[in-house]
Amino acid sequence: MEVTKVANTKKRIGILFGGRSREHEISVLSAASVMDAIDRGRYDVLPVGITKEGAWRRIATDLSGLSTLEDARMEQLFAGSASMTIADFDAETDFAFPVMHGPFGEDGTIQGLFEMLGKPYAGCGVAASAISMDKIFTKEIWRRAGLPVCGHTHTTAASCREGFSEEVLRIEAEIAYPIFVKPANMGSSVGITKVFSRPELEAGISEALRHDRRVIFEQTVCGRELEVALLGNEQPAVSAVGEILVGSEYYDYDSKYRGGGTRLEIPAKLPAGVAEEIGKLAEKAYRALDGEGFSRVDLFFDEKQGKIYLSEMNAIPGFTQYSMFPLLWRAKGLAYEDLIERIIELGYERHHTAHHRQPAGRP
Ligand SMILES: Nc1ncnc2c1ncn2[C@@H]1O[C@H](COP(=O)(O)OP(=O)(O)O)[C@@H](O)[C@H]1O
Ligand SMILES: [Mg+2]
Structure with a gap:
């Protein structure tokens, strides 16, 4: 009698995390949250x-039980x-789910590797990742798309190096204090x-140039900090609007990851019509950067004016159970597990569209 072996049709999802950025932990x-939520019956x-x-x-471990930054230490x-x-990774996975923030994870570099391998993956493509990181x-x-941004x-x-004091004068002429000084490509603040005077500006430039x-x-911008999540390829869905209520001067590293009196309010309490307007704007912002899969768009609302x-747009926003991105979807009735499932589906969908370029050949 012939025995038919049932092929294992479960797709294998490679979850990549850690990485060479300050946002490693x-x-x-x-x-850990993504792994916990993936449907093991299917994947x-x-x-x-x-x-x-x-x-x-x-x-070797499944990362369960990790909940604090201290737990997530590399050692x-x-x-x-x-x-x-990378060849092992390619051979052993069907789909890549990068859960890495910042440089080398969220900035198009690893997405480029997946493209080279012809592997479907979660989230934004190369250009959208690289541009939104910058x-x-x-x-x-x-x-240029006519969308509102601050000066x-x-x-x-x-x-x-060529003329530091000339540069400082030019910046002062273009922008009034207080000025936010930021490295172009970073994250997590x-x-x-935030500088209020010339000496602080000079120090701020040196600090940013270190990164x-x-x-x-x-x-x-004197305004409330709002965040909107997007999910989809050509027809993105728009989440509720969430608000960050920061306990410190601004949303710095400590308030992001160590609490520091920060609260999330979902949905944000906004005047009539404003949430809809913000949702539409976030969708335009996502489309302008060619967002695919998912992203979080951050905005300010200057209520007085x-x-x-x-x-900014975050191609791979925080994904813990307590992060804004999944909470914004929960508020729309999409549970964390279903969100992860949808992200995987969207990655496959993009991969299978006729327009998607195929790798020319494999090394
Ligand atoms: N132009 C601005 N006006 C007011 N606050 C700002 C401005 N830019 C940044 N901030 C504050 O600094 C925080 C970090 O800046 P952001 O551009 O979001 O960098 P990151 O990529 O590190 O999240 C913001 O969440 C906000 O609190
Ligand atoms: Mg930010």
Whole structure:
């Protein structure tokens, strides 16, 4: 008698986390939540940890029980893990789910690798990831699309070397204090300062230049901080609007990840019609940057002036159970597990569209 072997048709999802950014530990916590939520009846999971040096490791544990930044420390997680090559990853996974924030995770670099491998993956493509990671390009594209952004200008390490005091004078002429000084490519408020005077501006530039060779200067917006989540490829769905109620001067690293009196309010209490307007604007912002899969768009609402400003788009926002992105969907009736499932579906959908370019050949 012939025995038919039932093929294992479960797709294997490679979850990548950690990585070479300041947001390494946060990424581990986000990945722990994603892994916990994936439907194991439908998918197998391969956890791939990337060390702070950039080495790929096969993680033996399922990350469950991690909840604080301290839990997510590398030493414990990577202890006893075997190294892994990109070829191993390619052979052993059907789909890539990067849960990495900041440079080398959210900025198009790893997305480019998935494109090279011809592997379907979660979230924004290469260009949308790279551009949304870059605060200068993001603001320029939105401005040219006629979308509202605050006054801004930028400089480079080279311009500062050539004539630092001239650059400082030019910036002061273009933007009034207080000014936000930020490295163009970063995240988690790393390297950002709010400056009120010339000496502070000079120090702020040096600080930002430690993280990137390009620096953006922004007019301070006096407004409420709002966030909207987008989900979809060509027809993105728009979430509720959430508000960050910050306990400190601004939403800095500590208030983001150590509490610091920060509260999330979902949905934000807004005057009639404003939430709809913000949702529409967030969708335009997502489309302008060619967002796919999912993203979180952050905005300011200056209630006194009745003005809304786009702030930034996060291609891979925080993904813990307590993060704004999944909570915004929950408020719309989409549970965390279903959100993860939808993100995987959207990754496959994009991969299978006729317009998607196929890899020319495999090395
Ligand atoms: N132009 C601005 N006006 C007012 N507050 C700002 C401005 N830019 C940044 N902030 C504050 O600084 C925080 C971090 O800046 P953001 O551009 O979001 O950087 P990151 O990519 O690190 O999240 C914001 O959440 C907000 O609290
Ligand atoms: Mg931000």
